[in-house]
């Protein structure tokens with residue numbers, strides 16, 4: 001039947017790590033003479049309830065790793081399992097709905113809808129999930145107030161500073177209470193005080209939802225040290241994996 005949406009539920013795997021990445025390889029332009037081998041035999045698990053920082057030099061493959069883990073980009077070999085689902089075996093359509101229900105993305109370049117206000121950007125995922133407009137708007141307003149944008153909700157992204165846009169992007173990722181947050185330098189454009197507030201928001205979110213995990217890419221040692229664990233990537237490989245808490 002056309003128009004039917006296949007929703008992929010998380011399987012009953014509460015005792016397993018939320019994410020299991022095995023022998024993950026990613027090549028761009030595979031088989032061509034300008035092939036770029038970005039991720040090489042990456043392996044790690046992320047248990048539920050953990051906030052993990054991914055660090056590493058520019059170009060080492062951090063954004064690529066987040067994109068393939070979140071199903072936005074294809075990988076070349078290996079496997080990625082999220083909540084009992086091998087995402088390599090999921091159709092693109094199922095993955096779209098799986099992401100909507102379970103993953104909150106905070107993109108390095110925000111990816112906000114330019115013609116929609118901050119409030120509309122944050123309301124959208126809830127509308128897609130079937131919330132009534134009134135409930136969606138009320139929830140989105142509370143979220144934006146929480147990140148200090150109560151007085152900027154009706155502005156377009158182009159009328160907001162970089163840090164304000166970033167907070168809209170963070171709100172949009174958190175609003176659906178996903179099981180997995182993937183943040184690509186989510187505090188990169190924030191001053192230290194606002195960064196600290198956002199880190200507290202992440203920590204509170206995970207405390208209140210111990211079934212979830214948060215993965216953030218950061219170049220800041222201070223931010224990384226507020227996480228439970230630091231995974232360092234160098235030249236497409238896991239260089240170190242340090243548990244802090």
Ligand SMILES: Nc1ncnc2c1ncn2[C@@H]1O[C@H](COP(=O)(O)OP(=O)(O)OP(=O)(O)O)[C@@H](O)[C@H]1O
Pocket residue numbers: 028029036038056057058059060061062063064065108
């Ligand atoms: N579409 C693409 N085609 C070919 N190569 C790509 C593509 N996207 C990324 N790359 C290359 O893959 C490597 C990893 O890129 P990626 O964006 O994952 O790095 P990063 O660790 O996130 O860097 P940064 O800290 O600067 O954000 C880089 O060498 C980049 O040039």
Ligand SMILES: [Mg+2]
Pocket residue numbers: 062063064108184
């Ligand atoms: Mg990047």
